[in-house]
Amino acid sequence: MQAPAGYYPQQPYYAPGWTQAQTQPQRHRGRKIALFATLAVVVLGVLGTVTAAGLYWWGTQPIGDVTSPTSATARQVRAGHCIRDLPADGSVGSVTLVPCSDDHEAEVLGSLRLDDGPWPGDDGAAEAAAWCEMDNDHAAAGYRPVVWTPSRQSWTQGDRVALCIAWLDD
Template sequence: MTTENIWRRTLAIATIAVAAVALSGCSILDQVTNQISDAVDPGAGTTQDIFSLVIGDCEVGNQDGGEVSSTKTVDCAEPHDAEVYAASYMAEGDFPGDSAIEDQATADCYAEFGTFIGADYDDSVYDFSWYYPTEGSWSEGDREILCLVYDPSGNQISGSLAGAAE
């Protein structure tokens, strides 16, 4: 495929995406955004089930909220949006609710941040987010919280942030 064909295809998909969002609402925005990303660089990353992520995995196309079941991972030497740096687990029992899970995720990810980055969170240029169990995944035995580090300015990262000390 020539560069001109790639740009033409990307422009066509972007036009369709804008029309689709305007006509259908924002609920499909993530899906359309992912389709545009795939069209621009279809080889960027390997689609991976969210439940198979492990510490040290790096992802591209990081989701901005909402329930996800898969993500694209790349070698951390490649430009990426986030890196999984820690995992913790919720206690067994009834679903504790999103607020309790978010409280534990915040505490656990904050506690592990400095150890991984090599700088206190409050002094770092990086931020963190997490993947956490939903009520649906909880009923299937999901108790894992995965902590992800990313650049809040939106810049991609090349290389692992382990020991970055910034």
């Protein structure tokens, strides 16, 4: 078969110093992607762990004098703090601390450090309740004692403090 008139075969021309492009299969591309994905997962895991540890640490640091409404975890509350609204019975996540000159429902009277060992459960609550006493002024004003003790979860995280709180439910 002969090429039609005016047809030039499409042969590439390579100038001196140029080379013909070699197409090699990219054998390692899948490995590179897997390595990058693994590295990304590790980096994100480390960042997540550091962030969680930082937030946990921040949530356990005591709060000093309260000059304006401040959100606090139960582990940050100390004697002398006033709590705007006491949460319902059960696990206490966070509360709002207010200056004691503001309207508030409860005052933290004191704290008791519980002994190390296994989680005391009801025994720890009973010990803290026996220790928690209000002064005559609080009792005369109608305050009732409330005791916060560490939950099983917070106990495993090192929480050993029970709080004695004077609560006025009205």
